[in-house]
Amino acid sequence: MSCRCRGIMWYFGLLAQVAFSQHQAPDPSEKPENAEASAPLRIAKMLEGQAIVNRWLASLNYHVLGLCVILCLIIGVILMIRRGARAFHFGWFLYGKPPRGQVFQPAHVSQHPKSWQAELGAVRQIYGFTFLQNVPLISNFTFGQLTLSSFFVGLVVILAVLSNPAPTQNPRRFGYLAAANIPFLVLFSMKNSPLALLGKGYEKLNFIHRFIGFVVIACSLIHGGLMTSFMSQGKISNTRAFYSGCFMGFMLLLVGITAIPAIRRRIYKIFYLVHVLGYLSLFAGGIYHEKALRPYMISAISLHLLSSGWQVLKWKMYTATLTPLPGKITRVEINGIKTGWKAGHHVRLRVLGSFWQGLQAHPFTIASAPSRSGSETNSLILYVKAVGSFTTMLYAKAVTVDGFSDIRPVSQSRFSNGSQKLVQLPSDICSSITNSENKSSSVGSIGTLQNSDKNHHGTISRMATLDIGLPDGVEVNVHVEGPYGGIGWHGLDEFRDVIICAGGSGISFLVAVVSELVSLAKVGGITKRALVIFTVRDWEVAKYFGNILARDIEESSTYGLSLDVRFFVTVKVETPIPLGDIKIRWQRPSLDILVKEFLMDVVGGQGVGLGACGPPGLMAQVRSSVAMIDLKTAKRVGGINMHFEELGW
Template sequence: MQQQLDVALKLNRDPQVFAHKSHPGDVGGENVSVVFWVDMFLVFVLALCTLLQLPRIYARLSNPSERRYGHFLYRASQPKHPPTSTSSSSQGSETSQTGLVPADAADEKAARCPPPKHVRAWEALLRPLVPFLRTPFIERIHLGGTLFCAFYFGVVLFAGLYRTSVFTNPLRLGYVAVSQIPWVVVLASKNNIISLLLGIGWDHMNYIHRFAGRLLTIAANIHVLGYVYKWTNSGDFVRHISEPRYAWGLVAIVCIDVLFFFSLAIWRLRAHNVFYLSHIAASILFLVAVCLHMRAAIPWVIAAAGVYLADLALRCLKTRLCTARLAPLPELGATAVEVPALEGGWRAGQHVRLRVLSRRMGWLSWAETHPFTIASASGAIAQRGLVLLCKNTGRWTRRLQALAGKEQMDGSGMTMTVMVEGPYGGPGDTLLASFSGVLLVLGGSGISYGLAAAEELVQKATAGASTVTVLDLVWCVRYSDCLTPMLPIFTSLLAQAQAAGLAFQVTVFHTRAAIPARTCGAYDLPAGLTLLMGHPSLALRLRDLVSRTQQGALDAGADAGEKPRGVLVGVCGPMELGEDVRMAIDAVEPDVQRAVGGIELIEE
C-alpha cells in the first residue's frame, strides 16, 4: 500500500497530469493522502473484526472433519450410477423417481472423528443489543447492517469533506470515487478475502457491495458536476471537454451511471441477463476509461483488476463438468438435479451455480447460470452425490421441469451435461456439529438447506463427530402432498439418528386446507415424523427444544461436568418466517439462554 501511495503522489505532483489541479483546498498531495489513509482505516476495521473472529477460525481449522470442506467440490473415487427409479407418488417406497435415494440405516465404514470445539460467536458479547440489531429495516437488511452502512457513509463523507469543500475542490470527490473501486470489486467477487476472514458468505455481504457502489456513483457524479459548473461559468466547457482525458472522463461517468441504473432491483430480479451483461461490459470500459482520464487512478484500478482476475481464476478452479440426472417433483413444484460424480467438498447451507449445456434448454442456455442450495450432505452415506432442488420460479426453471417431465413420460430418463460451480456461501466459521441442540425451521423450497443440514448432523453423529443431542426439523408447506417425495428421506434419516443416539424429530405443517387435487391420502408415518395442519408456534417449539437440549446435554456430560454448548437455530424460507424465528429467539429469557449456552441464529 505504501508503494501505491508513492506512485499516486508522484503522479499527483506531475503538472501534466491535471491541468485543473490548482485551486483552493488542494495542497500538494493532500487529496491522495486523505483517501489513502481512509482506505487504511477501513483495512484496520477489517483487521479488528478478523481478530474477533480468530477463535472461531481456529476452532474450524483445527478439526480435520471441518477444514477440508467448503472450498472445492471433489469427484467420487469410483463412478456412481443414478439409481433406477420408481413412481414418485409411491408413499411407502424406499426409492423415488426424484433420484432422492435415502441413505442406508447404518454406515459401518464411518470414520471416527473427534467432535469440533465450540466457540461462541463474539456477537454474544452484545446480547442485550442483539434483538435491536436484528430488527428488519429494508427487506432482508437488518438494523445492524443499516448502521454499518451509515458508518461506512460517514467514513466516505469524511474523506470527501476533510479540510476542503466540494464547491471549491471537486477533484477530491474524484479521488474518493477512485479509492472505492477496489472495495466495490472485492465485495462483488464470490471468492473474496473479506468473506473468508469474517466467515460471512459473499451473498450475505452483497448489500454492502451495492451500497459502496452507490457511494462511488454519487461521488463521481458530484465530481463531474463540479467541473461542469466551473467550466460553464468560465465559458471553457467546450474547450475542456474536447481534450482526450476529459472525454475519457465523460465515458467513465456514463459507464458508472449505466452500472447504477441496471443494478436496480427491477433489472436484477426480472431481467438478470441484462443486469449481468451490462455489468460486465460497463465495468471493463469504466476501468479503462478512468485510467485514461486520471493517471493517478492506475494503482487503485490495478488492485481492483487483480482482485477480479483472482476471482475469475478461482471460479474456473471451482467449476466441474459433469453429467446430471433430472426428475420432476410436481408435488413441490420443483425439479431434482442429481450429480452422482460429485461426492463432496461442500457444507450444509452452501450453494452452487448451475449451467445446463443442452440445446433442449435453448440455444443460449449455456450463457445462463442459476444459484441453488445443495440438498444433500457432503460424502453422504447413500452415495447419491450432489443433489439440487430447483424450484419453478422463472422461465428457465419451468423449462427445466417441462423437459424432465417429458423425458419421464417417455420412460427414457433425463440426463444432461452441466457445469457446476462452487461451493459458495454457507455457515462460515459456525460449526453445526459443535452445538448441543439444533432447530431447523424451513419454508417451502428451504427444505434443501434442511435436508443437507440434517443429513450432515446425522452423518457426524454416526461417526462420533458431533455433540448435538437434540435435532428438530420444522417444515412449513402449502399442501400435505409435498411430503410425498420427501417421506423416504425422512424415514431413513430418522432410522439413522435413532441408531446414532440422536433425538431427531421432523414436523411438517401444511398451511392450506386440503383439496382433492392436492390430497396425499393416508401416510404410514415413521416414529418421529408428524404431519399437522396450520402454522407452527415457533416460540413454544424453541422453548421445548431448549429444555430438552439442556437436559440431554447435562445427562450426557454429567460425569465429565460438561455444560450445554448452546442451541443453533437455522432458518431458510420467506422473510416472514425469518421474522417469526427472530421473535421466538428474542422471547426466550436471558437466564434460560445463558443456562443452555446461548442461542445463535443462521439465516440462509
C-alpha cells in the first residue's frame, strides 16, 4: 500500500515537473529584438503551456477520482471485516421480512490500551475544539468546513495562475477549471457515492457539493466575461462555442441564485426544477461546447448514472399508515418494511398523488429500531412535522381524506364504537384543504370537516371530526428509498456511556437510538448508561413521546441499562401530568453543565458516544459544550466520539 501511494505521488510530481519545465514564464529582463515578431511566438508558447496544463488537469482529474474510489473500497472493506460480516446486513437495503436468527448482535469493539485511549481522547478533544465549532455569524458552517473550503479555493487559484503569466489574456484556463470540477461536483452530490464506505452519508458531504458548485459558477462567469470581451474585439470566430457557452453560463447562474439558502427555502420547488434543468443543460452544453470538455462531461454523466441506478435498486412502493399527532406531527408507519436499517438512518419518501408529489422525494429520519429476528415485528416509523408544503400536505392527508383520491379508510367499521373527537386544524393546514364542505361524500368514510363559529379572536377555525377509537389512521401509497446516512462505522452502541440530545423534530433520531440501545441490551449490549435530553416547545408533543420513552425506561432497567431521560419544555402549562421517571424542566437546557455532570461518573476510559439531532442552534450549542471540556477530563474518559444530524440540510 505504501509503495503504491509513493508511486502515485511520484507520478503526480512528474506531471507537475513536465508542466513547469515545458512552459516557463517569460523573463521580463529579456527584450526581444523585434516585439512584433515575438508576439506570435509568445502566443504559441502560451497555447503550448495551456495544452500541457490541460492534459495535467485531465490526468489529475481521472487519477483523483480513481484514488477516491480505491481508498474508499479499501477502508470500507477493512471496517466491515473489523465489525463482522453480519453488520453488513444493515444500512444498504430495506427488507420486508425479519432476518432468521439474530443477525443484529452487539458491536464488537477492540479495547485499546488505556494509555493509547487517553492520548486518543486528547486528540479528539483538540480536533473538536479546533474544527467542529460553528463559525461566528455563519450558520451551519464549522471551522473544519471553512478550512477545507479555503484549501480548495487556494488550490483553484494556484491552478489558475500555474504557468499562466497573463490570466486575463487566457480565459480558456478558467473554462477548463470549471469543467475539471464538474465530476467532483457530481461525486459529492451522489446519494449512493463510493465515499459512503467511509461511514459518511451524502448529507455530510453536501456542503462540499455546494461549495464546488459556486466555484464552478465563479470560474464559468470569469471565463464567459473574458470571452465576451474577446468576442466584441473580433478575436473569436467560433460562434457555436460562444453561444452554447452563454447558454450554460446563464443556466449555471440561475442555479446559483436559486441555491442561496434563503431563496432555496422559500421556493424549493423552483430550485429543484432549475437544478434538474441546470444539470441537463450543463452536460449537453459541455459536450456541444468544445470537444476537449467531453471527457469531463462523460465522467460526470457516468457517476450520475451509477448513483441513479443504485437509487432505483433502493426504490420500492409500499402502503403507509398516516396518523395525526399533537403539535402538527404525522406518524407514518410502513408495515411492509421490517429491517435493513440502523438508528440514525433516514429514508427518502415520495407520496403518490399528483405528478409533482411523485417526482419529489423528502428525507425523514427513521424513528424505530429494526427487527433483529423472526420473533420481532417492528415496522419502519417516521414522525413528520408540518412545516413546509409537503409536510403540511401529509398532515392534511392524515386528518381528512377530502380531495385526495389515493387515500382509503383502513377499516370499513371505523365509527362502530361511536368514539369521535373534534380536532381544530391550524390555519396553514386549513389553507391547503379547500372547498371541503362541498365534498362530504368523500369525507364521510373518515370524518367530516365543517366551519365553526368565530372564536374570541374573530378568526374562522375549522374542526375535523376524527375517529379516536381506531388509531390506525388512513392508508396512502408511498415510494420509499433508502436507507441513507447513519451514524457511521462507530455507532453509539460501541460505547459504555452515551449522551443523546435532540430538539424539535430530532425526536425521531432520539427515539430510534434509545429503542436500539434497549434492544441490544437484551442480548448483552455494551452500553450501560445513557443521558437522554429532549427540548421542545409543545407540552402535548412532550407528553406523547414521554409515554413512548417511559416503556423503554421500564424495560431497560431489567437488562442493566440505566436511562436518565430529561425533557426541557420551553412553554409552561398550568396543569402538567407526570411522565413516570422522566425528569421535566420548564426551561432551556444548560448543556455544558449536563455534559460535565455526566462525564464525572464515567469510568473505564474507553470513550463516550454522543449523538445529537435538531435545529442548527441546538447543534451549535452541543458543539460548544463539548469543545469546552478540558483535556484532563477528555483523557480520563477516553475522548468523546460525536455524531450530529442537523435538520434542514
